[in-house]
Amino acid sequence: MSFTRNVVLAGCLALSLPAFAQAGAPAQAPATSPAPAASTSSFQSDTVGVLTHVQDQLVQLEKAMPANKFSWRPSKGVRSVAEVYLHAAGSGYFFGKMLGFEIPAEIASQMKGWEKSTTDKAKIEKLLADSITWFNTQLKAMPDAELNKTIDFFGHPATKRVVVLTALSHYSEHLGQSIAYARSNGVVPPWSKGDKS
Secondary structure, rough: OOOHHHHHHHHHHHHHHHHHHHHHHHOOOOOOOOOOOOOOOOHHHHHHHHHHHHHHHHHHHHHHHHHHHOOOOOOOOOHHHHHHHHHHHHHHHHHHHOOOOOOHHHHHOOOOHHHHOOOHHHHHHHHHHHHHHHHHHHHHHHOOOHHEEEEEEEOEEEEEHHHHHHHHHHHHHHHHHHHHHHHHHHOOOOOHHHOOO
């Protein structure tokens, strides 16, 4: 008798669970509620945002370095201050070409010997700013489908997304190098002048 009663109770409980679940469920939003706005963020726009920040700091630092320090290098055979900035500027076009972006003709004709082409502070500032702006413009226009295409990357297959990330890393690497060069010459990065660290 007890066994039968337990089976009946279990059956009743099982049949009532869907009703309990429905009663405890949150009320549905009215049909007139506005849908959440679609995100306009993309890999390209996020990368451009980070690169714009790196560009701003590179250019600020280049402006802060005295012109008479542009030939300074930490040791023989290592890039000078000017050469580091020019190398960073040239990398945008280098990676851009790899990604299939069309390099401006006037830039393509200057690429040979680019890093040793000048120590002129104003010219280097413009080349640096123009390079990242150009790369960002091309990247923003890149269709999503292009990011997953595989290309030869220094003898290995890699997606264009990897090349974009490498370009970002490369610019950031030379920002760090430029900070070390500046500090070695007594120049405090403008954005950290209030920082005691």
